[in-house]
Amino acid sequence: MAILGARCGAVVDDPLSPALYFFVPLGTAAAWDVQNTRALTVGSTLTIPPPRRTDGPGPHWRMCPGGDRWLSDPDALRAALAHARAGRWA
Helix, strand or coil, X not given: CCCCHHHCCCEEEECXXXXXXECCCCCHHHHCCCCCCCCCCXXXXXXXXXXXXXXXXXXXXXXXXXXXXXXXCHHHHHHHHHHHXXXXXX
C-alpha cells in the first residue's frame, strides 16, 4: 500500500485468511498472473466490512473506500507487488 501511494484504492484485510484484497477494474482478473497472488472471479466471495471499520477481529478496511477511491490501478499494483517481493520497500 505504501508503494502504491495515491494509486491505491480500497483494501480489505482479512486476518483469518492472511490476505489483503485490493479492488481493481472489472476484467483485470482475466490477465492477472502475478506470482503468489490470486484474483477473485465469478463465484468467489469476500466479506465487505462495515464502513470505516479499521480494526479486527475479522475483516476490516486497511484503506477505506471513499468517493472515487475504490479501485487500485492494476499496472501500478502489479509493479508494487514486484517491488515488494524484491525487498525494495522505499
